[in-house]
Amino acid sequence: MEVIMVHFTKKFISALVITFLLMTAFSPLSPKINAEENDPLGINASAAIAVEASTGKIVYGKNIDKTLGVASMTKMMTEYLLLEAIHEKKVSWDQTYRPSDYVYKISQNRSLSNVPLRKDGSYTIKELYEAMAIYSANGAAIAVAEVIGGSETNFVKMMNEKAKELGLKHTKFVNATGLNNRDLMGMHPEGTGEEEENVMSARDVASLAYHLLKEYPEILETAKITRKAFREGTDDEIKMENWNWMLPGLVYGTEGVDGLKTGYTDFAGSCFTGTAERNGMRIITVVMNAKGKGSNNYVHRFSETRKLMDYVFSNFSIEELFPAQYQIKNKSTVSVVKGKEKKVEIETKDSLKLPIKRGEKDQYEPKYVLDKKLLTANGELTAPIKKGAKVGYMSVEYKGNSQDYGFVTGESEAKVDVVTKTKVEKANWFVLSMRGIGSFFGDVWNGAANMVKSWF
Known part of the structure; x- marks a missing residue:
């Protein structure tokens, strides 16, 4: 009897262990296997993506559909709408603009990225565009928005309409710059909240960059400029150094990099949309809320981007399949x-x-x-x-x-x-008629043959 009881106890304990393991395996509280969480590259960012630029093929992804702050990467949409207006001849590069009170006040805030604009000054669209693309000048970006949309409020509507048209599903724009609305001194676009900020997913940011490069490749002629003087030779001259420090010749210079747009706010963290070309292959990378060692939050976006670029260029190449x-x-x-x-x-x-x-x-x-x-x-x-x-x-x-x-x-x-x-x-x-007759008699013959077969 004692042997039987021991045997029964062993079976009972084994059954309990198996049941526990099964319950653990299928429990909703158990950890799920997620390729994005098990990131083999260890990209230290809330989201990241890498895309081959000619086909749009995604070659790396981490949390690519998570909605996050984008900060000044927003300006890629402002640039897109400007270049679209230029191509449609609604705006010209030599067209001039006089700052509104709103643009003037924002442009004077040097705690933000800006080139100060005179209230009575006159600026070409080309000057404003270069200040926005190279130096991420916020006042210049709002000026561009006013030229194209009449007001930033109307321009924001255009931004969201274009986002929908491009299939950006995790995107919402509330201003033309990427600043938090509270930085706009109470003059933020109508219909948006004072504490709102633009949001996108990494996939949407990469998709916007993909369309920008495909439709308006001339963007790179400006994006790759490392340094330029705004209003050179005048009393208003400002030395502009590109915020994209991965451009060759700057502190994090990296082979093949020639764009595209940085971003940083407390809400969005350290962000960067990069693009580079090596050995005939161009890629687009996005890192959002990049982190790392050290207190300089600006550099993390570049170290994580370099890690991502090195991986793609080392492991992928354009091949003729057929x-x-x-x-x-x-x-x-x-x-x-x-x-x-x-x-x-x-x-x-x-x-x-x-x-x-x-x-x-x-x-x-x-x-x-x-x-x-x-x-x-x-x-x-x-x-x-x-x-x-x-x-x-x-x-x-x-x-x-x-x-x-x-x-x-x-x-x-x-x-x-x-x-x-x-x-x-x-x-x-004649041939069609003969085929029709042949088809008719063929159908008759097949019908008769099938009927005869059914007799047997």
């Missing part, structure tokens, strides 16, 4: 109706390139996506068809084991047009 005129085996013909030929071959128009992690080039599978608007209900193309006519596109699917973060815009930019390899002329009425 050449031009590529055909997927057994999937590169499409049926054709009303044509002299009943099928047409399709192929890629250009080669497909993507930033690939070292050793993972064979982990991508091609996939055709045909334009449904061009196809019949049976998935056929209709003759006549020109040679080289676009019928869809080819993209790729990642089949490897690394975490796939997707693309910064949410949609794959890594795709190439799929076109017809040859032309297909429309068959004449």
Whole structure:
């Protein structure tokens, strides 16, 4: 009896241990495995992201959809709307502006980043733009907002509308500068709170930078200027040194860096949107609320960015996955109706390139996506068809084991047009008639054959 009881006790204890382990494993209080929390790089920031600039492919991410303060990285949207207005010829670089009372008062506050503007002064849009882009001048940014929107209040509406248009889902703008509204001396835009500040996610910041570089690449001609004098040769001359200390020639100079925008407030912490190009590959990086050793909060954004850039450039490169005129085996013909030929071959128009992690080039599978608007209900193309006519596109699917973060815009930019390899002329009425008759009798014959089969 004693042996039986010992055996029973062991079984009972084992059952309890197993039950406890199972409950712990599936308990909502148990720690979840999260790739972003187990950051192999140890990026010391609340959020960070790295994006390859030609495709928008995200190659690194940490808390990329967390909404955080952005501080003066806000000015990228102000720059975007200005460059858009320049391209649409609504504003010109040599257009002049006289400061409003609001802009004048803000520009005189040297505890903020500013170039002092005279109340009776006249400034070109180019001067204001350079002061904003190089020196992060807040008064100049509000001046630009007033030129484009008529008022900062109206400009903020334009900023939020553009954010929606660009698909920025975790973004809210309350002013044109990135300052906390309390720094605007009670003159903050109507409809916004006195203690509000602009917020975005790392993905949204990177997406904004992606669009800015893609649509207005000339931004880099100004963003890469290390030093410049505002109003050079006048009594108002101010020496402007770029706040982006990672530009070559400055204290944290880093190979290939030529932009883009820093930011710092107590709310947002130390932030930086960087971009650099090496060996034919450009990347965009964002760090938000970067931290580190030492009391100089400004430098943390650069040390964490350098860590991120070194990782990407060391581990990724742009590779040609599939050449031009590529055909997927057994999937590169499409049926054709009303044509002299009943099928047409399709192929890629250009080669497909993507930033690939070292050793993972064979982990991508091609996939055709045909334009449904061009196809019949049976998935056929209709003759006549020109040679080289676009019928869809080819993209790729990642089949490897690394975490796939997707693309910064949410949609794959890594795709190439799929076109017809040859032309297909429309068959004449006689051929179409004969096919119709043949099809009719074929259907009759098949129906009769099936009926006979059913007898047996």
